Amino acid sequence: MILKNWRIHAWVLVIVVICEFMGTQKIPLGPGVLLFLPMLYAMVIGGIVSWPRLKLIKLEEMNASSKALSLLALLLVTKLGVLIGPAIPKLLQAGPALTLQELGHFLGTVILGLPLALLLGIKREAVGATFSIDREPNIAIIAEKYGMDSPEGRGVMAIYICGTVFGAVWLGLLAGYLGAMKIFHPFSLAMGAGVGSGSMMAAASGAIKAIFPEYGDQILAYAGASNLLTTVGGIYFCLFVSLPVTNYLYKKLLPILGREKDKEAAK
Amino acid sequence: MKTKYMDTISILLIAGVLSVVGNTIGYKHPWDIALVGYLILVVITLLGMALADFLPIKLPMVFWISVIAIFSTCPVSPIDKTVLFYTSKMDFLALTTPILAYAGLSVGKDLPMFKTMSWRIVVVALAVYTGTFVFATIIAEMVLRMQGLI
Numbered sequence: 001m002i003l004k005n006w007r008i009h010a011w012v013l014v015i016v017v018i019c020e021f022m023g024t025q026k027i028p029l030g031p032g033v034l035l036f037l038p039m040l041y042a043m044v045i046g047g048i049v050s051w052p053r054l055k056l057i058k059l060e061e062m063n064a065s066s067k068a069l070s071l072l073a074l075l076l077v078t079k080l081g082v083l084i085g086p087a088i089p090k091l092l093q094a095g096p097a098l099t100l101q102e103l104g105h106f107l108g109t110v111i112l113g114l115p116l117a118l119l120l121g122i123k124r125e126a127v128g129a130t131f132s133i134d135r136e137p138n139i140a141i142i143a144e145k146y147g148m149d150s151p152e153g154r155g156v157m158a159i160y161i162c163g164t165v166f167g168a169v170w171l172g173l174l175a176g177y178l179g180a181m182k183i184f185h186p187f188s189l190a191m192g193a194g195v196g197s198g199s200m201m202a203a204a205s206g207a208i209k210a211i212f213p214e215y216g217d218q219i220l221a222y223a224g225a226s227n228l229l230t231t232v233g234g235i236y237f238c239l240f241v242s243l244p245v246t247n248y249l250y251k252k253l254l255p256i257l258g259r260e261k262d263k264e265a266a267k
Numbered sequence: 268m269k270t271k272y273m274d275t276i277s278i279l280l281i282a283g284v285l286s287v288v289g290n291t292i293g294y295k296h297p298w299d300i301a302l303v304g305y306l307i308l309v310v311i312t313l314l315g316m317a318l319a320d321f322l323p324i325k326l327p328m329v330f331w332i333s334v335i336a337i338f339s340t341c342p343v344s345p346i347d348k349t350v351l352f353y354t355s356k357m358d359f360l361a362l363t364t365p366i367l368a369y370a371g372l373s374v375g376k377d378l379p380m381f382k383t384m385s386w387r388i389v390v391v392a393l394a395v396y397t398g399t400f401v402f403a404t405i406i407a408e409m410v411l412r413m414q415g416l417i
Contacts, residue, residue, distance in 0.1 A: 008372060009281050015368040016285050020293035020361070037360065038293060039367040046371015052378060059376055066373035068278050072366045075279065077329050078312045079362055081336020082354050088341050097410035101403040108402030113395040120387040129391050133399050137327075158384055161377045162392035168367060170396055178401075184408050185417040192404030195396070199370050202363040204400065209360070220359055224333075226403070231329050 005064040008057065015045050024210055035176030035207050043168055043199075073198030080224025087221035094187070098225060101191045105230045106237050109133055110246050118250075118257035128155030131246040132238045134163060135197045137231075141239050163197065171195065172203030179211035186212040190219040194226025196234050201227045268320075275316070279309045282365055290361035297356060304353035311336050 019038035027034040049056050050065075057065075084091065091098065113130030122129070128146070132138040134156050146152040171193075179189055186208055193204035205223035209216060255263050283305045291298045315332030322331075340347045411417045 008369075009285070011372060012282075012365050012368045013285050013288065015371075016289040016365050017292065019364055019368075020289045023293065037363075038289070039360065039363040042364045042368040043371040046368045047374040048371075050372045050375030050378075052375050057372065057375065062373045062376040065369045066376070068282065069366060069369040069373060071275060071278055072282050072362075072369065074316070074328060074332055075282070075308055075312050076359075076362055076366060077332050078308045078315070078336045079354065079357070079359055081311070081333045082308070082340045082350055083359075084333070085337045085340025085344065085347060086342065086351065088337070094411065094414070094416055096414060097407050097416070100410050101407035104401075104403030104406040105399050108398035108400070109395045110398075111402060112398030113391055116394045117387075117391045120390065122387060122391065125388070126391070129388065130395055133395065155388075158388045159392045159395055161381050161384070162389055163396070164370070164377050165374055165381050167392075167396055168370065170393060171400060174397060174400060178404070184404055185411060187417060188404050188408035188411055191407040192400045192402075194403070195399050199367060200396065202359075202366065206360050206363055217355075228329065228333050232327060235327070 005061050008061045008065045008068070011046075011049055011057065015042050015049075018045065029177075032177035032180040033211075034173060035180070035210055037172060037176075037203070037206050037210060039203060039206060040169055040172050043203075047165070069199070076198055076202055077224075077228075080220060080227070083217050083221045084224050084228075087218060087225075090218070091221065091225050094222070097188075098191060098222075098229065101188075101226065102229050102233060102237075104192070105195060105226075106132070106234065106242050107245065110242065110249060114246060114249055115253060115257055118253055121259045121262075122155075123254075123258070123262060124151035124250075125155035125158070127243075127246050127250050128152035128157075129159045130155075131242045132234065133196050133200075134159040136160075137235050138238055141243065145243070163200070167197065168199040168203040171200040172207045175204035176207035176211060179208045186215045186219055187222050190222035191226040193223040194228070194230050196227060196230035198227075272313075276309075276313070279312070282369075283309065285365045286357065286362050289364050290356075290358055293364070294358040294361050296358060296361075300353055300356040301358075301361075304355070304357035307350055307353055308357065311339060 019041040025036040117126035142156040189208045209219045318331040319328040339350045
């Protein structure tokens with residue numbers, strides 16, 4: 001199993017060495033900076049290597065790589081856990097903030113995503129696409145309720161694929177940029193970074209840590225705690241609150257924001 | 268079950284070598300202490316996975332792994348100093364670089380489907396990720412300020 005896919009690990013070794021030698025780069029842009037961390041290059045170089053037309057790696061190797069990814073995401077959870085331990089007293093103090101900001105994680109996807117999707121003429125796909133951040137546990141919810149052949153199923157899959165392709169890169173750049181603008185305290189940004197996806201959380205919290213090195217491990221402790229709440233709480237919250245709320249808002253907003261013919265149909 | 272754990276352990280060990288190499292190049296931590304730190308992380312991860320597999324209560328793996336990891340370094344833990352000493356030499360960012368390299372290398376399997384998607388859904392995806400991050404950050408900022416913690 002391992003020996004069969006040794007090439008994928010060799011690729012990772014080459015990529016890691018190149019990326020760590022390149023180091024972190026900052027490019028000022030407007031009021032913030034574009035922050036490029038080694039992990040960002042790693043994602044992009046990896047993506048290029050796996051470009052199907054280049055035929056550098058086989059499909060089964062990509063699948064093995066995806067399996068390694070989900071396993072190593074657990075190791076990241078462990079690393080965050082050992083950083084959370086010593087910070088427990090501080091985290092308890094910030095308990096109200098940690099709990100309430102989860103509402104932002106669970107409903108922020110709908111608030112921004114749903115109206116935009118309707119304005120762009122997307123219909124029932126919008127419900128699956130915006131009810132959550134659409135990682136594996138959320139797909140399971142949609143699969144069970146609507147099936148994967150439904151418009152809702154296509155919506156959730158589309159955002160899932162986007163997440164795999166550019167989610168981490170986007171969140172890394174966004175978090176770095178917002179951080180450098182110094183509007184928000186690093187602890188708030190760190191909590192925001194706990195979006196409930198291992199790679200996106202890593203990219204976002206890594207960027208925040210790089211902007212505010214003086215807060216170092218505290219940033220990771222807040223991000224880790226928030227990510228844990230999002231992941232564990234999300235299973236229930238998305239099923240019992242987010243999905244019904246998204247459906248309700250869809251019904252209310254479609255006649256206002258939808259395309260003309262959809263408005264008629266919705267009346 | 269047994270082969271599943273063998274696979275898991277071998278992937279974790281290979282990734283360990285890659286992570287320690289990156290950790291030494293990028294963050295200049297002593298490789299031997301970092302390696303011990305990495306192995307401690309592996310042991311905690313495996314314990315958490317085993318709990319999720321064998322306990323009758325069905326909770327996600329992430330939960331059990333976090334419980335053990337947090338417990339190992341919380342102020343009442345008898346081994347907190349040891350675990351922190353070693354694991355702190357294994358930098359978080361050095362762990363993320365190989366992980367995102369694996370993520371990148373698996374992108375190719377999703378690219379054919381990605382290419383068939385409309386630009387509209389890509390815009391919606393950006394809004395979804397931005398929304399979840401920014402709204403949580405705004406709420407956290409407001410509550411932390413009200414509490415006077417920042």
